[in-house]
Amino acid sequence: MIHLEISTSHTSEMVDITEMVHEAVIKKGIRSGLVTVFVPHTTASVILFENIDPQLRRDFLEALGRVAPASHPYHHQGENAAAHIKSALCGPRVVVPMEEARLQLGEWQGIFLCEFDGPRDRRVIVQVVNG
Ligand code: ZN
Numbered sequence: 001m002i003h004l005e006i007s008t009s010h011t012s013e014m015v016d017i018t019e020m021v022h023e024a025v026i027k028k029g030i031r032s033g034l035v036t037v038f039v040p041h042t043t044a045s046v047i048l049f050e051n052i053d054p055q056l057r058r059d060f061l062e063a064l065g066r067v068a069p070a071s072h073p074y075h076h077q078g079e080n081a082a083a084h085i086k087s088a089l090c091g092p093r094v095v096v097p098m099e100e101a102r103l104q105l106g107e108w109q110g111i112f113l114c115e116f117d118g119p120r121d122r123r124v125i126v127q128v129v130n131g
Contacts, residue, residue, distance in 0.1 A: 002028065002126040008118035012065075014049065014057040015113045021126055022103055031101040033130040038093040040125060043083035043117035045090035051110030064089070064116075083117035090114055098128070 002024045006015060021037055039046045050056050064086045074081030094111060097104040105111075113124060 004124040004126060006113055006122045006124060008044075008113070008115035008120055008122060010115065011118055012061045013115045013118065014061065015115065016051060016110045017046075017113050017124065018051065018103070018105070018110045021111055021124075024126055025098065025128055026101060028128075030098070030128050030130075032099050033097075033128040035096045035098050035103065036093060036127050036129065037096070037111055038125045038127070039113065040092070040123060041087070043080055043087050044120075044122055045087050045092060045114040045116070046094055046124065047090050047112055047114060048094050048096075048105070048109050049112045050108050051112075052108060057112075080117045086114070086116045 004017065004020055004024060006017065006020075008015060017037075021035065025035055037046050049060065067089065068082040068085040070082050072082065076084065096111065113122060115122065
């Protein structure tokens with residue numbers, strides 16, 4: 001199991017962790033298998049997303065903000081109900097096949113850590129199931 005530490009710098013942001021994940025797996029000497037990338041937090045997510053246009057990340061975060069606006073009168077005691085909702089909608093994990101030391105992502109796909117309640121230090125767990 002591989003642990004990645006990522007410090008986010010904004011309340012909401014998307015961090016491309018594709019290279020970090022790939023390098024960590026390669027360093028373990030693993031060349032093929034199912035790479036699972038999991039975030040053990042309830043106000044962050046790991047998703048696959050378009051990896052070229054940073055404006056599209058803004059669009060995505062704004063769209064989530066329309067689904068769970070920060071200003072809504074939530075029942076949750078903390079002040080981060082919107083972040084919990086966004087995290088649940090986006091999910092905690094992705095699974096990416098790897099073959100011949102290459103993640104089999106589509107040309108426009110990247111692995112992103114989504115921060116919804118930052119800035120914070122986040123932990124991402126990577127585990128490879130050999131196949
Ligand atoms: Zn909370």
